[in-house]
Amino acid sequence: MNKEWFKANAWRLGLAGGLLLLFIITLYFIGHSSLSGSKSPVKDPAPLGQINLMSNDGKLVASVREEKTNVGIANRSQEPLMDKVAAEDDSQTRKNLPDPLPWFYFSPQVALDSPKSLLNRERLVERMSLNDFAYYQVKDQMLLYQGGKPFTGFYNTDFDGWHYYKEGVQEAYRLSSVDSQRLMQERKIMADLTPLIRRNYFFVKAPGANAYLMDSKRVSDQILYKNTQQVILSAPPGAHNSYILATTENFYDIPMEVVEEVQTYRGTWLHVYIGYDELGWIAKDTTRTDYVPTYYSERELLDEIEYAVMDELQYVDARIGVSFINNETMSQISVQDQSFFPASTQKIYVLGELYHQYKKGILDPYESYVTLYDEDKVPGAGIIQSYPAGSTFAVDELVDLVGIYSDNTAANLLIDTVGGGDTINPHMQNLGLVGTSLYGKYYGGENTYFATTPSDAAKYFALLYNNRVNGEPWDEQLIEKFYLNSHTFLRTLIGGDTRSWNKSGLGSTEQNDVATFVTPYGSYSLAIYTAEPANRDYVAQQIGEISLRVHDIFNELRSQLWITVEDESNSEYVGEEPSAEEVTDSLEDNEATIFDEETE
Structure with missing residues (x-):
């Protein structure tokens, strides 16, 4: 059976074997041709920046990069790049190339982490402990910096006074420590004399409503307080630091200065002073029940007396101090207040x-x-x-x-x-x-x-007048003893309806006196202390004239308390009180809203 199959398919087997042999021979010649082709000379590269379409190159697109040394991170060769660059450029030699820079030169953190490095153009030399001052080396100069910039102004050295710097460079001009202290004192005096308008803000909150930052309204008025059953607050109601300071029980017929006004959900409140001493906040009243407007100003009284005393002191050739206190309000003003030997006072x-x-x-x-x-x-x-x-x-x-x-x-x-x-x-x-x-x-x-000091002596006599040293009847009994004083000094030129008592004191150079005066318009105390006069004989007359001038100013200005203010429209603190709705609308429209309370 098998022999018959082979006889029948012999021709097919012979054909398959011939085809296999032909395939093997073909592969052999193809491989031999490829190997012999690799021995041909290498063709020149295509020009830089051009596309080579020659098919025998095996590529359609050649590199379009310029022929430059690869300095990218992929080049991990240990050969120094600068040497390689020089080898490719005949115009440079190794000797005229810059020295290789350290590895950290291109780090963005060098200036921050190494401020004293010699590589910095502005090299930190020394950083001072206060106010961000530092010395920097810039080229060949030592410059003073503040906040990273060259400093202009005076800078204090520990042992050499104040030096002036302009754009970091020290100038020839300097101040000694003595001169600088004098200038600072003069600056403080000028600053104290310069009026400044400061904005005051208050956090005002109503139940269930948002919280607002309220800008107070500046006013300048005077009132005479009449109600003894109101309260004085430390700040407007609803403010964070608002609490009751006192009642108005002891402020009947006391003149007050109104300096600010603020609207709250609990009405309008006024910021009041007694002279230059802050009292607190009182409720605004438009009915003239709690207070009435007045032409009298306690601040004007203090200012006028201070000016008059300073004017008179220029004629007194002695060490002198003066203090005035309004016994009705306890507002006090002193000129050249200093310590004296009190003698008999x-x-x-x-x-x-x-x-x-x-x-x-x-x-x-x-x-x-x-x-x-x-x-x-x-x-x-x-x-x-x-x-x-x-x-x-x-x-x-x-x-x-x-x-x-x-x-x-x-x-x-x-x-x-x-x-x-x-x-x-x-x-x-x-x-x-x-x-x-x-x-x-x-x-x-x-x-x-x-x-003692003139201010202490004047205050003591004011306290006696108000029965605040030992109370009644002891203070009144002591005052009776002062009527016995044989030297008048401050009382010498005072007459009319004014009652007065005093206690004087005479020392080797001192001529001192403290007195209380009760006039038809109120009471005040005055103390004048002197020492080391150029001519002792003139001092008693001079301090008597100062006392007379103070007396006249006091009566003239205090008399305004009893002048009725008829025109209410001239006063900031009178007029129609805004309604609660108007206050609410004003608060909601205020652009100073700073936060909202979270609601549950």
Whole structure:
């Protein structure tokens, strides 16, 4: 069967074998032709930037890049790139190429992380500890920088004063430390005298509504307060720092300066001062029930008196200090306030402590007695230094001797009686008389130190007038003793319907006086202290003239309190009160909205 199949298909097998042999021979010749073709010379590359369409190149598009050294990151050759560039350019040689730059030259962090590197054009030399000052080396110059820029202005060195710099370069002009301190003091004086308008803002909030930043309205008016049952707030109601400072119980018939006005959801509120002392915020009233408008200005009174005193002081050739205080409002103004040796005016503080002990029952003016010994006797003003040792005096007798004769021996006995400076000084400090000290006694040598200021003396007399030292009846009783004073000084030129009392003090160069005046238009206290005069004989007359000028200004301006203001339209604080709806609309339209409260 198999033989018959092979015989029948022999011709097919022979044909298949022949075709296979032919296929093998063809493959052989094709491979040989390709190998022999690779030995042909390499053709020149196509010109740069051109497309080669020759089919025998095996590519349709050649590289269009220029023939340049590959400096990309893919070239990881260890050969220095600069050497390779030089080898390809006959115009350069290795010797005239720049030195290789360090690896970090192209780092964007070099200037930030290495500010002192010599590679920086502006090289940091030294950074100062304050105000971002630093010294930089720029080319061959040392420049002063602030905030990364050349500084222009004065710069203080530790030991060499203030130097002036222009665009970082130190100029020849400089200031010593003494000159700079003087200029700073002058600048402060000018700044204090320059009026500045400051904007005040308040956070005002109503229940269930948004919160707004309110811009207050500046006003300038005067009122005379009449209601004793209102409250004074620290800020408008609803403000973050608003709380009750006081009631108006003690502010009846007190003139106030209105300086600001702000609308809130609880009405309109006024920012008020008494003179230049801030009081707080009161509710606006358009019915003239809580207050009435007035032509009188406490600030004008203080300004006019300050100007008059400064004008008079130019004619007084002595060290001098003056202090005025309106006893009705306790507004005070001082000129050249400084520490003085008080001489006999120091006795007012001794008497204040004495009456304090009367009040406490420690001493009795008529039942407490003091014995005089030889060691108690001192020279100077007085009469009892000639009394025999062993003489006894009721305490009130010693007070009369101090009032009439300014008796130094009697004053020393009283100092011992009340407990000396250790007892007197704390009492005076509690009254706010921080510039007053009493240690030792009159003619006590090195163990004695007396000091006070015109402002302390004037304030003390104002407190006495208002029964705020020891209260009634003690302050009134002490005032009666001051009527006994034999030297008038500040009272000399004052007449008419004005009542006054004073306590004077005379020292080796000092001529001091403190007095209270009660006029038909109100009361005030005045203290004038002098020392080291060029001509002592003129001082008493000069301070008397100052007192007269103050008296006239006080009465002239205070009389305006009783002039009725008829035209309400001239006052900022009167007029129709806006409705709650108008206030709400105003708040919603205010562009100063800063945040909204989140609602649940």
